[in-house]
Amino acid sequence: MILVFLGPPGAGKGTQAKKLAEEKGFVHISTGDLLREAVQKGTPLGRKAKEYMDRGELVPDELIIALIEEVFPQHGKVIFDGFPRTVAQAKALDEMLQKRGLKVEYVFLFDVPDEVVIERLSGRRIDPKTGKVYHIKYNPPPPGVEVIQREDDKPEVIKKRLEVYRKQTAPLIEYYERKNILKKLDATKPIDEVYKEILEVIGNGN
Ligand code: AP5
DSSP: OEEEEEOSTTSSHHHHHHHHHHHHOOEEEEHHHHHHHHHHHTOHHHHHHHHHHHHTOOOOHHHHHHHHHHHOOSSSOEEEESOOOSHHHHHHHHHHHHHTTOOOOEEEEEEOOHHHHHHHHHHEEEOTTTOOEEETTTBOOOTTOOOBOOGGGSHHHHHHHHHHIIIIITHHHHHHHHTTOEEEEETTSOHHHHHHHHHHHHTTOO
């Protein structure tokens, strides 16, 4: 089963994808995580991507599509989290899947208003050792765990990311609605309730 998680920054896509990977055996492909890893390692991709990410802009489609080609799993259940983010990326994904005789089964749209995005992103903290994601209010890190804030979770960059989402990524809602595979989630609900809603649609995800 191939799933796509679509929605504004901070909607909870990564949180749900990690839970499904742990509990249901999905391969979790987050372009954001892969890019941050490339930046940290200082690879050619990382050096090119960093300036876009710091500004809250999208990394060019050709770099992202090449990255996905590289990590595309040979088999298994897959969640694409934060990819595709433009119509060009969505078309490239359709082609890659078609070549393999596969298709996207469901696209979950994580629906949340801007105020919630701002509250979630400004309170988000990461454990750099494990990559675990916390929130100072909704999912606080255990005592003793040292956490950091993501560079792009600063207020000016959050605003830019929301603008970019509306302009470049939101058109995908119609793209997937037309294919009849879009499932809207009320992502303002607590983490476990959103998770339950996803399971109701996918069953065991096999
Ligand atoms: P990326 O890392 O993909 O960022 P994003 O889409 O902005 O998404 P986030 O990771 O910020 O949020 P999320 O929805 O995963 O929320 P989370 O679960 O962490 O991309 C970063 C950058 O990389 C982009 O700006 C771009 O430059 C580049 N990039 C990446 N992919 C690209 C692509 N395909 N094309 C071009 N460029 C690309 O949750 C947020 C917080 O809320 C956490 O603290 C969490 O604990 C909390 N939380 C989660 N769910 C709930 C809940 N239900 N209730 C209360 N709190 C919750």
